[in-house]
Amino acid sequence: MKATRLEVCGRPCRNCGTPVVDPPGAGRGQWRRYCTDDCRDEAQSHRTGDVIRSLRSGDPIPTGPARRYTSGEGYVRLRWRAGPRLLLETYEHRVRDGVIVDDEHVHHLNHQPADNRPENLKGMTAREHADLHANDKRAPWERIARMYEAGLTQPQIADELGVNSSTVSRALSKVGVKARPTRSRFPIPPERKVRAAYGESTSAVDLARRLDIAVHTARVAMQTYGLTPFRAGRPSQR
Numbered sequence: 001m002k003a004t005r006l007e008v009c010g011r012p013c014r015n016c017g018t019p020v021v022d023p024p025g026a027g028r029g030q031w032r033r034y035c036t037d038d039c040r041d042e043a044q045s046h047r048t049g050d051v052i053r054s055l056r057s058g059d060p061i062p063t064g065p066a067r068r069y070t071s072g073e074g075y076v077r078l079r080w081r082a083g084p085r086l087l088l089e090t091y092e093h094r095v096r097d098g099v100i101v102d103d104e105h106v107h108h109l110n111h112q113p114a115d116n117r118p119e120n121l122k123g124m125t126a127r128e129h130a131d132l133h134a135n136d137k138r139a140p141w142e143r144i145a146r147m148y149e150a151g152l153t154q155p156q157i158a159d160e161l162g163v164n165s166s167t168v169s170r171a172l173s174k175v176g177v178k179a180r181p182t183r184s185r186f187p188i189p190p191e192r193k194v195r196a197a198y199g200e201s202t203s204a205v206d207l208a209r210r211l212d213i214a215v216h217t218a219r220v221a222m223q224t225y226g227l228t229p230f231r232a233g234r235p236s237q238r
Helices: 005-010 037-048 126-149 154-161 165-174 191-200 204-211 215-224
Strands: 051-054 067-070 076-081 086-091 105-108 121-124
Touching (some): 121 126, 191 204, 204 215
Antiparallel strands (some): 076 086
16 A cells, blocks of 8 residues: 555654654655664664664774675664674764764765765765755756757656656656646547537436547536536436
8 A cells, every 4th residue: 555645754663653754855665664773773682682782973993893784775784793792883884084973964975875985975964965965856857847848748758767757747847847738638529519419418427428438528528618517416317
């Protein structure tokens, strides 16, 4: 079943029940299961018997090799065994000069969350990070608008970019481009024929049957030619 926007924003944490806040622009595969890393660690410790503690800003990097894990969002997590039942963990992109830095957001310049080379990372505030990704999301919309204004139709753009037509329509709406009127695939019959069938019909369904057209097309024909819509409900028996 398709999730609603309410489910996306107000989903409860699997450990404590607190509503989870997803990162901006998160898709279905990026929805968080836990409200914080601590909640995630606590839930995992219940399953394995290990206590997992997230390293905080200023903590030194533990000695010894770290195991690497990839999160659902594609970020790399490092985990060290610090005792018989104690694991220490942090994100790889938060390791800087041998210590943990988690007091600012880290942006991956090439948009590859697993590429944690120093030259690919840039520290910034949460607001700057959100604005940057908002601009990244807007770029495809502007490309779609340019293609549409160049004369391509929405289905043609959808085929070119490998998306569906509804995505193209939403993108045009986001950037304020007014869609061109399209020719109906189901033209309505001539007015004389519609009026003649209308006089003998008792409902839009009956009118559509007499004209051999879809019910929606019959209603459009009545609206176009100024005919009074039929009353809702079952027509009376004559």
